[in-house]
Amino acid sequence: MLTPVENHSVPHSTPRTAAFFDLDKTVIAKSSTLTFSKSFYQGGLINRRAVLRTAYAQFVFLAGGADHDQMERMREYLSSLCRGWDVAQVREIVAETLHDLIDPIIYDEAASLIEEHHAAGRDVVIVSTSGAEVVEPIGELLGADRVVATRMVVGEDGRFTGEVEYYAYGPTKAEAVRELAASEGYDLERCYAYSDSATDVPMLSAVGHPCAVNPDRALRREAVARGWPVLSFNRPVPLKQRLPALSMPSRPVLAAMAAAGAAMATATLVWYASRRKTTKLRFRSFDRSSAARNARI
Secondary structure, eight states, rough: OOOOOOOOOOTTTTTEEEEEOOBTTTTBOOOOHHHHHHHHTTTSSSOOHHHHHHHHHHHHHHHHHHHHHHHHHHHHHHHTTTOBBBBHHHHHHHHHHHHTTGGGBBBHHHHHHHHHHTTTOOOOEEEEEEEEHHHHHHHHHHTEEEEEEEEEEEEETTTTEEEEEEEEOHHHHHHHHHHHHHTBBGGGGGOOEEEOOOGHHHHTTTTTEEESSSSSSHHHHHHHHHOOOOOOOOOOOOOGHHHHTTTTHHHHHHHHHHHHHHHHHHHHHHHHHHHHHHHHHHHHHHHHHHHHHHHHH
């Protein structure tokens, strides 16, 4: 069951607010990076052995999440795996397969929350440990306002060097949230954050409204101890099946449409009344002409 999202009607001079979402198992049902392994294989970036290894990593991730040590091993493995990859090719593969791979695994509950936060006037920020080349297109697909993601070092030849420039993980996520709050004017006490992993406790602790989503055991214990809401997302629904909700115009647009509709209706009534008046005049003129002809006869 979703927790209610408060819709604050406040003057523009008050601090802004945001909702910070972890991505994997919070907004989507799988690991965003590992989901593209088959596509990377078909594109010639990895071999069959790597596909099997990433499939196993996906299984471990889905079965119970990944603790700090597992995340570190996964980071080292993926960093070495992508060494030498052409960044442009990676972006192209992600763009071509994004809708087929990611669209079907977006949680309906998460998409609804994103809509509610936008309707309440909050920015939506995706904060993910996955690489920016994967997270940024997903953020755009979700309609997020900003994205914080891991960045790999890119050499002068346009290929990954295998080194990590910025690792969006653990305390680093909380630092990114606080930096965004400072630069964008967010009031963190009125902000929201969502995650499934105990590694994101620092990020959750940075806001006034933290929520555990599909939490691992450690995060569930922490959430119960701190009195944080625990949400269960279990309905992955393709966005195209949510089009009636997602395509609903904003309130200003609806107001403009209503005004335009009213104006059109008024214009139609005026035209219709004018047409009826003209028709009556024609009939009266016709009757007088007929009467005159009859008198002459």
